[in-house]
Every structure is written in C-alpha cells, then in structure tokens.
Amino acid sequence: ACSMLARDVKNGKITPEDITEEAVSKxxxxxxxxxxxxxxxxxxxKRLxxxxxxxxxxAEFISMDIL
Structure with missing residues (x-):
C-alpha cells in the first residue's frame, strides 16, 4: 500500500499531504x-x-496451543 502511494506521489497523481489513514486503507x-x-x-x-x-x-488476539 505504501509503495503504491509513494509511486502515485512520484508520478504526480497525489501529493504527500493526500496520504491519510483512509488512503492507506484503500x-x-x-x-x-x-x-x-x-x-x-x-x-x-504470541506474535502476529x-x-x-x-x-x-x-482485534482481540487469542493464542492457544491447539485448535
């Protein structure tokens, strides 16, 4: 996501100010x-x-030895 946004900035499609939480999510x-x-x-x-x-x-994180 961040690489795509950086490419869009480099290509002039967006400005750095356009990079928001919503832009990353999209x-x-x-x-x-x-x-x-x-x-x-x-x-x-116990790690992601x-x-x-x-x-x-x-999210709630649940760690268990077996399913």
Whole structure:
C-alpha cells in the first residue's frame, strides 16, 4: 500500500499531504473487507508474524496451543 502511494506521489497523481489513514486503507489488499474482530493463533506463539498488522489494530488476539 505504501509503495503504491509513494509511486502515485512520484508520478504526480497525489501529493504527500493526500496520504491519510483512509488512503492507506484503500490501497491494502483487504480493502473493502471488514477488519477482523479476533485473530486466533494456534501453536502457542504470541506474535502476529506481521499478519494483517493494519487491519488487526483493534482485534482481540487469542493464542492457544491447539485448535
């Protein structure tokens, strides 16, 4: 998303001031999809591994040893 926005600035399609939270959200692969309410991580790991970081900002994170 950020690379696409940077390219748009470089090509003169937008200005740096046009880069907002909404602009970033619209460029994500998950644009138009609702943000997750829960992130369930099996295996006991307590990290996201950079999975859906933007979308999961307000999600509940559940870590369990097995499903």
């Amino acid at each position: 460029k994500l692969y998950t644009a138009g999809q609702p943000d997750p309410d829960f992130i369930i991580r099996p295996s006991g790991e 591994s950079n999975f859906m970081l933007w979308q999961s900002a307000y």
